Amino acid sequence: MGGPMRKWERILILEPSQVLQRRLAAGLEQLGQTPVCFQRASALLRYLQREPGPAVVVADCFVPDMDLFSFLKRYTELEGPHPETRLILTCTETYPPPELRPQILSNGADYYMIKPYTAQTLLESIRHLYSSPVPAHIPGVHPAIVDFLRGLGLPLEHVSFWYIASAIQLEMNAGVSVPLKSLYIELGQMYGVSPQGVESGLRRMGKMLTRMGVFEKAPSPKQLIAALVSAFVRERSESRDDAYALEP
Structure with a gap:
């Protein structure tokens, strides 16, 4: 309880579907995490303005109140001074199309996940994004x-x-x-x-x-x-x- 706070202690969820939001939040709480949830990008961005990083932001690519790339632009403007904050975008198999996904990663996202996924899978991805140790096995490099x-x-x-x-x-x-x-x-x-x-x-x-x-x-x-x-x-x-x- 009194140990150092992990960089990604705050998990912020932007998910327009209340059903999926509740399901993911419940799964994370069972695993010891208490996320802060939002249904609109504007609300999430206001929160980040008041409470800047570090955090991990998990946002659905379908942002109901904002164009996806407008959201990414405003996100990077807010979180630019906080490179330790991570952004994971979640998407379906068809949206955004494969040709847009490299642009997503070039415009501020650190990772994307295909739906459906579990709370456990999300935490594993977060740990990977924040991990820095040398891998147990390093293939031969000159x-x-x-x-x-x-x-x-x-x-x-x-x-x-x-x-x-x-x-x-x-x-x-x-x-x-x-x-x-x-x-x-x-x-x-x-x-x-x-x-x-x-x-x-x-x-x-x-x-x-x-x-x-x-x-x-x-x-x-x-x-x-x-x-x-x-x-x-x-x-x-x-x-x-x-x-x-x-x-x-």
């Missing part, structure tokens, strides 16, 4: 890649560091750009997470590098990987280090 990423200032202890490191390793081994979907699947299998989890982790690292001044604006995962692979190859070339081998 030490030169690790040193390169550490030199950029990325935290070695964060699991997303290893997603990027392995992505660079895979592209160096292949000698060509690996299709993004294939990369998500392969990295997900390596680290035991979903492809969406890999994508979310790469986007968080992109945002971190942007805050550090490496990028002018947050890159997409494809832009992030391409830029880092190019920078790594250039660094090795300039150092005239011929010791780099494709196998670590």
Whole structure:
């Protein structure tokens, strides 16, 4: 009871359906969490204005009183100074369509979940979003890649560091750009997470590098990987280090 408060102690739920809202709230309460629930985006945004982060916001993509991307814009304006706050968007199989989902993640969301889902699944996703320990099993990554990423200032202890490191390793081994979907699947299998989890982790690292001044604006995962692979190859070339081998 007297221990330190977890970063995501406040769970804010934006769900237009009262039935689903009550069901999710009841499930979370059984698991020891007491969410704050809203049916309208405007009410949630007013709450965030009064009570700024940290928190985790779980919002349905169908926002009844606001366009989805208008909501994302206002959310990022409020929560921009609080990067520890996470936004999970929940959606159906058909809405928003697959081609819009990368835009959702580029405009402020950290993750999206497909309905239906349980309170337990939601908590597991939240823990994944806030987790930072090195995974129990790290697939082989060449030490030169690790040193390169550490030199950029990325935290070695964060699991997303290893997603990027392995992505660079895979592209160096292949000698060509690996299709993004294939990369998500392969990295997900390596680290035991979903492809969406890999994508979310790469986007968080992109945002971190942007805050550090490496990028002018947050890159997409494809832009992030391409830029880092190019920078790594250039660094090795300039150092005239011929010791780099494709196998670590």
